[in-house]
Amino acid sequence: MMRELKSGFFFFALSLLVIWESLRVELGTSREPGSGFLPFCVGLVLCALSVVLVYRGWGVRKSQKPHSRRVILALASLFVYSLVLDTLGFVMATFFLVGILFHLGQPRQWWLLIGMSAVVTFLAYLVFGILLHVYFPRGFLGI
Amino acid sequence: MGTLVGILPGLGPSATISLLLPMIFNTPAVSSIIMLAGICYGAQYGGSTTSILLNIPGEASSVITCLDGHQMAKQGRAGPALGIAAFGSFIAGTMGIVGLMLFAPTLAKFALRFGPPEFFSLALMSLTLVTYVSRGSLIQSLIMACVGLIMSMVGMDPITSRPRFTFGLSSLLDGFELVYVAMGFFGLSEVLSSLGQALKQEIIDSKIKNLLPTRQDWKDSAKPIARGTVLGFFMGILPGFGQAITTFVSYAIEKKFSKHPEQFGTGRIEGVAGPEAANNAASSGTFIPLLSLGIPVNPSTAILMGALLILGLQPGPLLITNRPDLFWGVVASMYIGNVMLVMLNLPLIGLWVQMLKVPYSLLYVLIVLLCQIGAYSVNNDVNDVLLINIFGLAGYLMKRYEFEGAPLILGLVLGPMLESSLRRALMMSDGSPMIFITRPLSASFLIVAVFFLISPLFTRGRIGKRAVEAGD
Numbered sequence: 201m202m203r204e205l206k207s208g209f210f211f212f213a214l215s216l217l218v219i220w221e222s223l224r225v226e227l228g229t230s231r232e233p234g235s236g237f238l239p240f241c242v243g244l245v246l247c248a249l250s251v252v253l254v255y256r257g258w259g260v261r262k263s264q265k266p267h268s269r270r271v272i273l274a275l276a277s278l279f280v281y282s283l284v285l286d287t288l289g290f291v292m293a294t295f296f297l298v299g300i301l302f303h304l305g306q307p308r309q310w311w312l313l314i315g316m317s318a319v320v321t322f323l324a325y326l327v328f329g330i331l332l333h334v335y336f337p338r339g340f341l342g343i
Numbered sequence: 344m345g346t347l348v349g350i351l352p353g354l355g356p357s358a359t360i361s362l363l364l365p366m367i368f369n370t371p372a373v374s375s376i377i378m379l380a381g382i383c384y385g386a387q388y389g390g391s392t393t394s395i396l397l398n399i400p401g402e403a404s405s406v407i408t409c410l411d412g413h414q415m416a417k418q419g420r421a422g423p424a425l426g427i428a429a430f431g432s433f434i435a436g437t438m439g440i441v442g443l444m445l446f447a448p449t450l451a452k453f454a455l456r457f458g459p460p461e462f463f464s465l466a467l468m469s470l471t472l473v474t475y476v477s478r479g480s481l482i483q484s485l486i487m488a489c490v491g492l493i494m495s496m497v498g499m500d501p502i503t504s505r506p507r508f509t510f511g512l513s514s515l516l517d518g519f520e521l522v523y524v525a526m527g528f529f530g531l532s533e534v535l536s537s538l539g540q541a542l543k544q545e546i547i548d549s550k551i552k553n554l555l556p557t558r559q560d561w562k563d564s565a566k567p568i569a570r571g572t573v574l575g576f577f578m579g580i581l582p583g584f585g586q587a588i589t590t591f592v593s594y595a596i597e598k599k600f601s602k603h604p605e606q607f608g609t610g611r612i613e614g615v616a617g618p619e620a621a622n623n624a625a626s627s628g629t630f631i632p633l634l635s636l637g638i639p640v641n642p643s644t645a646i647l648m649g650a651l652l653i654l655g656l657q658p659g660p661l662l663i664t665n666r667p668d669l670f671w672g673v674v675a676s677m678y679i680g681n682v683m684l685v686m687l688n689l690p691l692i693g694l695w696v697q698m699l700k701v702p703y704s705l706l707y708v709l710i711v712l713l714c715q716i717g718a719y720s721v722n723n724d725v726n727d728v729l730l731i732n733i734f735g736l737a738g739y740l741m742k743r744y745e746f747e748g749a750p751l752i753l754g755l756v757l758g759p760m761l762e763s764s765l766r767r768a769l770m771m772s773d774g775s776p777m778i779f780i781t782r783p784l785s786a787s788f789l790i791v792a793v794f795f796l797i798s799p800l801f802t803r804g805r806i807g808k809r810a811v812e813a814g815d
Contacts, residue, residue, distance in 0.1 A: 207744045211486055218493055218508075225500075225507045230774035233766045235500040235507050239493060246489040252482055268539035274711075275535065275736055281715070282729035297715075298708055304538065305704030316705075324712060334720045 204257025211250035218243035270304050277301065289339020290329070295321045391428040391619055392688075395421055397710050399530035403521045404586035404622045406752050407594045409529050411607060411614030418610050423556040426689070427564050427612055428619040430556070433685040435572040435620035439627025440677045442576050447635045447670075457581060459767035460778050464788035465581070466761040469588050470753065471795040472595035484750045487741075491754020492761070494519050501763045514726050521587070521755055522721060526714045527734025528741065528748040534707045535739040555689075556612075564616035567597050571620030578621075579628020586625045587756045591749075593621035595795070627677065634662060634670055 218239055228234025281297045288296075299317035302308065308316075328334045390405035395412035408428065415424040457465075470488060497508040498518030509515040556564070571593045578589040597617040598604045607614050633648060656666060718731035738748060772778035779785050 203744050207483075207746070211490075214490070214493075221508055225505060230769060230776075232774075233769055235503055235505050238762045238765060239496050239507070242489050242492045242496075246486065246493070249482055249486045249489065253486065256482070271535050271539045271739065274538055275732070275739075278531075278711070278715075278732040278735065279729070282725065282732050285719075285725045285728055294712065294715075298712060301708040301711060302705070305707060306702075320708065320712065324716065328716050328720065332720075334716070335723050336719070337725060 202257050204253050206257075208250050208253035208255075208257050211246060212254065215243050215247035215250055218246065274301060274304055277304075286337045287339055289341060289343055290336035291321060291325060291343050292339060292341065294324060390622075391432075391615075392425065393713075395424045395428065395615070397530065397706075397713075398533045399710060399714065400525045403525060403752075403756065404590050404625075406525050406529065406587065407590040407618045407749065408615055410594070410749060411609070411611050414608065414610035415612065415615065420610065423560050423612065424615050426555045427560060427616050429685050429688045431564065431568045431571070431616045431620040432623040433681055434568055435575060435622075435624040436627060436677070436681045436684075438572045439576050439579075439624040440674060440681065442624075443627050443631055443634075443677070444674050447631045453580070456784065458782075459764040459771060460782050460785040461788070462581075462760060462764035463768050464779055464785040464792070466757050466764060468788045468792040468795065469592055470757050470761065471792045472591055472753065479745060479747060483746050487746050487748070487750035488754040491751040491756075492758045493754075494524070494751070495755045495758025496762065501759060502766055514730075519730075519755065520721060520727070521752070523718055523727060523731045524734050524755060525748075525752060526717060527731045527736075528738035528751065530710060530714050531731065531735030532738025532742050532748070534710050535735060536742050537703065537707065539739075560612050563612050566600070567593075567613045567617035568620040570596060570600075571617040571622075572624045575621030575624030576628045579625030580631050586622050586629075587752075589621040589625045590618035591753050591756075593617040630673065630677075634673065 222236030222240035222243055225235040225239075227236045227240055277297055277300045281293055285293045295317050298320050299313050302313055302316055325336070329336050390400065391408045391412065393399045394405040394408040395416050398409050398413040400406040400409055412424045412428070415421065470492075493508070495518070498516055499506055506516055574593055574596065575586070575589045578592065579586065594607075594614060594617060597613045598607045601607065601611065601613055603611070651662075656662065656669065662669065714731055714735070715728050718727045719725065721727055741748065741751075768778055769776070779789060
C-alpha cells in the first residue's frame with residue numbers, strides 16, 4: 201500500500217480511538233467542559249484530515265523501499281537494552297549495546313570492538329555516573 | 344554549569360536547580376539566587392550546540408534550531424551557526440536585562456491583564472504557526488499538530504485530575520515529557536534514518552568554511568536578532584508560555600519576513616538567529632513576574648521562588664523595595680553572566696566543529712548513547728529509556744512517511760495551555776464563546792491566527808510546491 205494511504209488509515213484509526221476515549225471520560229457541557237471536551241474536538245479534526253489524506257493517497261502507485269536490516273537490528277538492540285538495563289546494570293548493558301551499534305555502523309575486528317565498547321562505556325560512566333552523579337542501575341552483578 | 348546543562352539532553356535547568364537547592368542553606372541569599380539564576384539563562388546557550396551539531400535538541404527551546412542549524416552544519420557552516428547563536432543570545436540577553444532593569448514593574452502589570460480568554464487566543468495563534476514551521480504538506484503538518492495536542496492530553500486532567508488516555512498504564516499518568524519526544528523524534532530518528540542509507544563518512548558533506556559568522560551572515564541576522572529579542576522578551580513575561588513557544592513564533596515570523604521563505608529548513612541563518620535571540624530574551628523576561636510580583640511563569644522560576652522562600656524572602660511586589668540588593672544582584676549577575684557565556688562559548692566553537700569530523704560510524708553510537716542516558720537521567724527511571732526508544736521508532740517511521748516533527752512538538756507544548764485556558768474561559772463566560780471576541784486582546788490574537796492560517800493558502804501554491812519539487 202502507498203505512503204499517504206497507509207498513514208491516512210493509521211491516523212483515521214487513531215482519531216476514532218481518541219473520540220472513543222473522549223466520550224468515555226465525558227465531554228461535559230459548554231458551561232463546564234469536561235476532560236474529553238478538547239480531545240473530542242481535536243479527534244474530529246484529525247478524523248477529517250486523515251480522510252483527506254486517504255483521498256489524496258488513493259490511486260497513487262509509488263512503492264516504498266523496504267526497511268534496512270541495519271535499522272531493524274539497531275531498533276531491536278535499543279529495545280532489548282531498555283528491557284535489560286535494570287537486570288544487567290548500566291555498565292554491562294551499555295557495553296553490549298555500544299558493541300552492537302559499532303558493529304552495525306562498520307564491521308570491525310572483535311578485539312577492536314571490545315576495546316572501543318569498553319572505553320566508551322567507561323567514559324560514559326565516568327562522566328555521568330561519577331562526575332554528574334546520575335544513579336545508574338547496578339544489575340544483578342552489582343556493577 | 345548552565346552551559347553544560349543546556350548541552351546535555353535530559354538534564355534541564357529545572358532539574359539542575361532542584362539538585363542544587365540544598366547548597367543554598369549554607370550560602371548567602373543573594374549569592375544563592377545568583378547561582379541558580381545563572382543556570383536558567385546559561386542553559387539557553389548550551390542547548391543550541393547539540394541542536395546544530397548533532398540534531399539533538401539539548402533543551403525544548405532548542406528544537407527549532409535543529410531545523411536550519413543542523414542543515415548549516417551539514418553544509419560545513421557549523422561555525423557561523425554556533426557563532427550567530429552565541430552572539431545573538433548575548434545581544435538578546437543583554438537587551439532583555441536592560442528591559443528587566445527599566446520596566447519590570449510596568450511589564451508585570453501588563454501581564455496581569457491576560458486572563459484565560461487571552462491565553463487561549465494566544466495559544467491558538469501560536470498553534471497556527473504550524474503553517475510556517477513546516478516545509479512539506481500542510482495537511483500532514485496539521486495532522487502532526489493534532490497528534491501533538493492529543494499527546495499533551497495524556498495523563499491527568501489539569502482541572503479535574505482525572506486520568507485519561509492512560510489505558511490503565513500508571514507510567515502514562517504523568518503524560519509525555521517533552522524532552523523524550525524531542526530527543527526521540529529529532530535525535531534518534533535522524534540516526535536511524537542515516538543507518539538506513541549508506542552510512543556517511545562524516546556529518547558534513549563539504550569542507551568546513553569559516554569558524555565565525557561572515558559580514559553577510561551578520562547582515563542577514565541583524566533584523567532577526569532584533570525581532571527575536573523584542574518578541575522573546577515580551578512573551579517570556581507571560582505565564583505558562585515558556586521559551587520553547589517563543590522560538591517557534593520567532594521562526595515563523597522570520598519565515599514570513601524572509602525574501603526566501605522556501606529556503607527555510609535548508610540552512611538559513613535567520614532560522615537560527617531569530618529563535619536563539621528569542622530564547623535568551625525570554626529567559627530574562629521570565630524573571631520579571633517573579634521579581635516584581637512573585638509569580639513564577641515556568642518550572643525553573645517556580646523552583647527559584649521555592650529557593651526564595653527557603654531563604655526567608657517573601658516573593659511579591661515588595662521584594663524589589665525591601666531587598667533591592669537581591670534584585671540588583673540578579674540583574675548585575677545577568678550582565679556579567681552574559682559576557683562570560685559568550686567569552687566561554689566562542690573559543691569552544693572550533694572544538695565543537697571538529698566533532699563533525701569524527702567518522703559517523705563512531706559518532707552515531709555516541710549520539711544514541713547520549714539520548715539513552717539523557718532520557719534515564721530525567722527521573723532515574725529505566726521506563727523512560729524504553730519511552731525514548733519508542734519515540735525514536737515513531738520518529739523514524741514519521742520521517743519515512745514524510746511527516747515533520749516540529750508541528751508535533753508545537754502541539755505538545757501548547758496543548759496544556761490551550762486546554763486549561765479554553766475550559767476556564769468557558770466557565771467564566773457561562774459557556775458563551777463570545778468571550779473570546781468581546782475582549783480586545785483576545786480578539787486581536789484570533790484575527791492574527793486566522794491570518795496565519797489562510798495566508799499560506801495564497802503563498803504555498805508558489806512557495807511550498809517549488810520547495811517540494813526542488814526536494815524531489
